[in-house]
Amino acid sequence: MNNQLLLRSAGTMLVRILFAVVAAFPIVFMLVSSLKPDQQIFGDMSSVAAFLPIGNISLDNYAAVFDRVPAARFMINSIGISAVTVVLGIFINSLCAFALSRMEVRGKRIVFAAILATLIVPFQTLALPLVWWVNQLPYFELNGFSLEFSKGWLDTYQVQIIPFIANAFSIYLYHQYFESIPKELDEAARIDGAGWFKIYRQVVMPLAGPATATVAILTFLPAWNSYLWPLMVVQSEELRPVMIGIQYFFQLNVSWGEVMAYASLITVPVVILFIAFQKSFINSIASSGVKG
């Protein structure tokens, strides 16, 4: 390699590092500050120490988070809500896509077109009428042996889950993926006497791993990060997800170190998940972006 080329690639690397520093510094600052008492955070601010875990380091801020608010409860709520949404979403959307792409169902074209049409409506447009609407829906509760009936889904777990299970984009992704699996497999299974559900469960779904990973990621992220919706429909402390929890925590006028500890607590699990599945994560966003 001649000198000019070497210089140029060194320059490119420098620019790459510059971008990486800009992308990472706030997150590093957050993680490091979560380990320091407030006095030290403010003292370190004017030097590079702001980005280094040095000085008076402890997990006190983390302990304080759990003392001050039911942070564990908020975490469990969010984990539960995201997990149920992801699992049911994978099942219901793939099932629908299976029928639409691999079976000769009368009228499926119209249904598929109607499903795709829902993609043009941004959630922000739906949110407010949806609040009004879920408040009109009936609510059944089993109390001992009697079934009690009341009106309104506000302030429940189901209002944070059920509206987000069916998703046109997930159906579309599964549909595209199922189209690429040869239909001869279904025919062979049918000759062996398999029913349609069995073909779905034992032939098609085991081959649809990448599509399932994509749908899981694209359902999990908004469920974990959701803020606008729970802000409007959840009031009780014990039903709050993490993002509403942190907003509420912040309003208690706690120390910044504790805010950073809470913020790290709800960011780090996603970051670990992201690093573990980095490849399929980035590929799934890429394919969803290009096709969406």
Add this chain to the structure above:
Amino acid sequence: MTLSPLPTRPPEAVAAAAKQNTGPARRRRPRPGFIREQLSGWGMITPAAVLLLLFVFLPAILGFGLAFTNARLVSPRPVEFVGTDNFARLFTDPTFWRALLNVTYFAVVVVPVQSALALAMALLINKKFRGVNFFRTIYFLPVVTSMVVVSLLWMFMYRREGLINELLSTFSFGLIQGADWLNDPATAMPAIIALSIWQAAGFHMIIWLAGLQSISGELYEAAQLDGASRWHQFRYVTWPGLKHTRSLVLVTITIQALGLFDQVSVMTQGGPLDSTTTIIYEAVRSGFKQQETSYASAISLVFFVLVLLVSAVQRYLTREKD
């Protein structure tokens, strides 16, 4: 209706018609499993279809209808039709026009700057080199961080004695003192713009990256043989190759920009002096805090029309010209 006399048809058409006729004839006697296929097919479609009907179609139609009523979230009075009252109120509300202006300002800065930065990042990590996965991970890190966390974090950094001002002062050797970013009407929106670009650029970088990787390597080889400089390769190979990605990135960034909400809700609540209020923030404020569902639905409807308009204009501008 009379059938056209057969002899006037060309023989191929008759043959084709005869062939087609076998279709329905066969359907009359259903092939084995036909009914079961219909039943299980509809059984599989129904759960998702019903949920979409209940939580997307119905609220969309309801939103359209409620905008012309006086519905409130909780109200003892029955819902009444009030015509275009909500829209009349909306269009004479100075806060709504301010929100529209703010969102336009946000979009006009964010769309070009963010898409350009995202493209630059994508170009930096497009080729294989040592550590490419490390850089991809770092560049993408802000995207997986929730906007609520990002907003709280930057709120802290934007304080008068916060990290941003300390950095500015250090790098300018004390020349720049920095502002009280979020409490000054002149700097609040630029501050929100900066953090929004920081958070979302990585997402669009990935879309650009997918576009870049769909361009055939042979084109670059041919360009190199012709002695094209790196700038010429970008200008005549990369840029035209990204045509479809380009319009996709522009549409998604614009629609996201118009929907600006989380940052404003966490950091400024629309202030100071309405300098950061947005359309969705206004909708949530009236619909949720003041429980005026109908007025909020009217705002949402205006937002939806805006989104449709923007995507129509962008589709027109990026249409196939030949």
